[in-house]
Amino acid sequence: MKTNLLVATLTVSVLVAPLPLFAQCCSAGASTMQGCSMSGMTSTAATAAQPAHAAAPVFEQPVQAIFDSYIKAQAALVQDSLAGVTEAGSAMTKGLPGAASQSLPPAVTSQAESLAKAKDLDSARAAFKLLSNSLIEFAKGHNGTGTYHIAYCSMARASWLQTGTTIMNPYFGKSMPHCGEFKS
Numbered sequence: 001m002k003t004n005l006l007v008a009t010l011t012v013s014v015l016v017a018p019l020p021l022f023a024q025c026c027s028a029g030a031s032t033m034q035g036c037s038m039s040g041m042t043s044t045a046a047t048a049a050q051p052a053h054a055a056a057p058v059f060e061q062p063v064q065a066i067f068d069s070y071i072k073a074q075a076a077l078v079q080d081s082l083a084g085v086t087e088a089g090s091a092m093t094k095g096l097p098g099a100a101s102q103s104l105p106p107a108v109t110s111q112a113e114s115l116a117k118a119k120d121l122d123s124a125r126a127a128f129k130l131l132s133n134s135l136i137e138f139a140k141g142h143n144g145t146g147t148y149h150i151a152y153c154s155m156a157r158a159s160w161l162q163t164g165t166t167i168m169n170p171y172f173g174k175s176m177p178h179c180g181e182f183k184s
Helices: 002-016 020-026 044-049 063-078 082-102 107-116 121-141
Strands: 149-153 158-162
Touching: 063 082, 063 107, 063 121, 063 158, 082 107, 082 121, 107 121, 121 158
Parallel strands: none
Antiparallel strands: 149 158
16 A cells, blocks of 8 residues: 555656756746746657748848748757758858848848858857847837747847747757747
């Protein structure tokens, strides 16, 4: 009888213990509602199978192509893929000369180049963080925040743009894909 009670107690303890992902995501002082969106929490296999959401055109070309490539980079970082990131950075770099006349911040050029030249995920994420800040400011000033949602991760202390409604964190990739919250 005591053995069955011990097994039952251990089983219940394991079942009600916080999920490791939740504990990691929210351990930086964020509550369930702040800084850690657990919505859309599914298995890694199901999350990996979700395609990147394609946004309806918001900006005129070639600026729209810059944002489309940015969203591809964001999706690749969520999957911990450097290849997709550098390809998207290269595409942005090629499209920037035409986009410069449409008031994109001048720093976007060097930020996209850094993204294209990234040799590892850490350097890609650092470049993506700076690029995100520039594109967020542009989107805010050009009515792009209806299609592009601004998300923020308190653990990474970084924001990004995305088109889907489930947090897809490019800074922690597959280890914590749903860590963060929407700001707009």
